[in-house]
Amino acid sequence: MLRVDLVRLEREGVLRVEGAIDPDDPLFEESGLRFASPLHARIEATIAGSGEVVMRGSVQGSLVQECRRCLADVSSPFDTELTLVFIPADELGEDPAGDAYPLEATAMELDLRGPIREELVLAVPSYAFCKEDCKGLCSRCGTNLNEKNCQCCGEDADSRWDVLRALGSE
Ligand SMILES: [Zn+2]
């Protein structure tokens, strides 16, 4: 579980939390994020003097995206450092950077999954390629040109050779 017990944190000053998030967690519905395997997070929570709670740590996992050219699934392992700052909810309007998360005065614990999702949404690249020289799909017949040449591209190539042959014979 990725929850921080605020009562214990208050008493001990520092807490380490470690846990996994299932890739099928409803948390990721409509986030646009897909993962190949469970995410693992390691977080250290500390209390700052002003009532802020600061969490530092990392999340590891494997992101799944569609190749921009051929639409095949591409898995990219990642290990992202993150810092989450929680400030009392009534002070949230005064947060100059605007990227802190609210800390409700009555909360006994903090669920880190939502904030981790938000950080991952910001961190993922907007598109992926299955390989640098992916040939993509034929714009005419949709054949995946990494796997085979289609009829239409074959004809194109042939007609180009014809032109060269014609030039050479002149
Ligand atoms: Zn591709």
Ligand SMILES: [Zn+2]
């Ligand atoms: Zn084609």
